[in-house]
Amino acid sequence: MTRSARPLRARIHLDAIRHNYRRAKSLAPRSRALAVVKANAYGHGAIAVARALADEADGFALACVEEALELRESGIQGPMLLLEGVFSPDEIALVERAGLAMVVHCREQLDWVLNAHPSRRLDCWIKLDTGMHRVGFSPSEFAEVNARLAACPHVGERVAMTHFARADELDHPYTSAQIEAFEQALNGARIGRSLANSAAVFAWPQAHGDWTRPGIMLYGVSPFAGAGSNASMDAGDLRPAMTLESALIAVRDLDAGESVGYGGRFVCERPTRVGVAAIGYADGYPRHACDGTPIAVGGRLTRLIGRVSMDMITLDLTGFDEARPGDPVELWGRTVPAGAVAEASDTIAYQLFTGIGRRVPLLHEDA
Numbered sequence: 319m320t321r322s323a324r325p326l327r328a329r330i331h332l333d334a335i336r337h338n339y340r341r342a343k344s345l346a347p348r349s350r351a352l353a354v355v356k357a358n359a360y361g362h363g364a365i366a367v368a369r370a371l372a373d374e375a376d377g378f379a380l381a382c383v384e385e386a387l388e389l390r391e392s393g394i395q396g397p398m399l400l401l402e403g404v405f406s407p408d409e410i411a412l413v414e415r416a417g418l419a420m421v422v423h424c425r426e427q428l429d430w431v432l433n434a435h436p437s438r439r440l441d442c443w444i445k446l447d448t449g450m451h452r453v454g455f456s457p458s459e460f461a462e463v464n465a466r467l468a469a470c471p472h473v474g475e476r477v478a479m480t481h482f483a484r485a486d487e488l489d490h491p492y493t494s495a496q497i498e499a500f501e502q503a504l505n506g507a508r509i510g511r512s513l514a515n516s517a518a519v520f521a522w523p524q525a526h527g528d529w530t531r532p533g534i535m536l537y538g539v540s541p542f543a544g545a546g547s548n549a550s551m552d553a554g555d556l557r558p559a560m561t562l563e564s565a566l567i568a569v570r571d572l573d574a575g576e577s578v579g580y581g582g583r584f585v586c587e588r589p590t591r592v593g594v595a596a597i598g599y600a601d602g603y604p605r606h607a608c609d610g611t612p613i614a615v616g617g618r619l620t621r622l623i624g625r626v627s628m629d630m631i632t633l634d635l636t637g638f639d640e641a642r643p644g645d646p647v648e649l650w651g652r653t654v655p656a657g658a659v660a661e662a663s664d665t666i667a668y669q670l671f672t673g674i675g676r677r678v679p680l681l682h683e684d685a
């Protein structure tokens with residue numbers, strides 16, 4: 319990557335990702351854990367993240383075959399699961415060649431697997447819809463689907479899986495109902511089980527099963543941020559894996575009554591020192607961020623004021639008497655939790671991370 323003069327960059331702390339993976343393992347000590355690195359490892363750089371975890375991850379989970387092949391081609395070994403399986407029967411040849419496991423969530427995929435002529439066995443994860451109601455076989459179909467795959471000579475390992483809709487809501491009975499529907503469908507079948515996303519790794523130990531699938535927690539964000547629930551859980555001891563940082567490019571003093579930026583959304587109530595930082599919505603900073611969204615200048619917390627522009631944002635530097643162009647600005651990271659920025663922007667950290675713009679260089683650092 320050529321270094322640009324623009325001060326904006328996303329520093330990725332690979333040691334933090336390893337720490338968070340170990341945390342997932344220690345919370346579910348009897349389960350293996352697939353590190354979820356779909357969507358370019360939630361914007362953190364899938365190849366670098368997979369390499370950082372290569373010595374200890376039990377495997378990786380990806381959204382599609384292209385993502386898995388990218389990792390295989392960069393030398394990553396070990397189990398890899400396609401969370402949505404294949405999108406056409408031709409992809410099964412790629413799955414076979416790359417030694418991937420795939421989700422089977424519908425009749426079409428089931429037929430493609432059963433009618434394939436692979437030269438090695440295909441590992442299949444049978445997805446059950448226990449309440450998310452997006453994809454998956456209904457619990458009543460499990461016995462038949464499982465039996466057909468079990469009877470197929472070119473099917474290898476089988477795992478039963480499901481995905482939770484509300485595992486971050488600790489005071490809601492929905493997750494318990496999903497777990498119960500899953501176990502009822504399996505009816506004691508001797509088959510591997512996989513249910514838990516990050517929230518369930520923390521909050522639903524009865525759902526740890528044989529394989530967990532931690533995603534957001536690897537990147538240092540509490541899965542309970544923004545759950546809109548009264549009950550919360552301390553996801554402390556996760557380490558933020560991304561520091562999105564830029565710098566001040568201008569500092570100016572405005573009078574009471576003057577407004578800042580497009581639409582004059584922020585009007586100064588008193589004489590206000592305003593800083594301008596080099597980042598905007600084209601870089602992935604959320605345009606919906608409201609006045610008051612936390613931001614740090616030189617390690618000290620302050621707030622966004624005024625609308626986010628394409629390439630710039632404005633922030634409150636009142637009381638920052640020493641602030642100068644060039645001073646470092648943290649958009650999120652160790653001082654400003656990404657979850658807090660997400661909340662102030664009516665979204666979730668997942669979307670912030672995966673929305674990082676192409677012109678933001680990722681700098682991978684390892685301790």
Ligand SMILES: *Cc1c(COP(=O)(O)O)cnc(C)c1O
Nearest residue numbers: 354401481515516531532533534
């Ligand atoms: C993305 C994904 C996960 C990871 O979820 P987090 O909330 O990020 O932990 C787990 N399982 C499936 C099926 C997924 O698609």
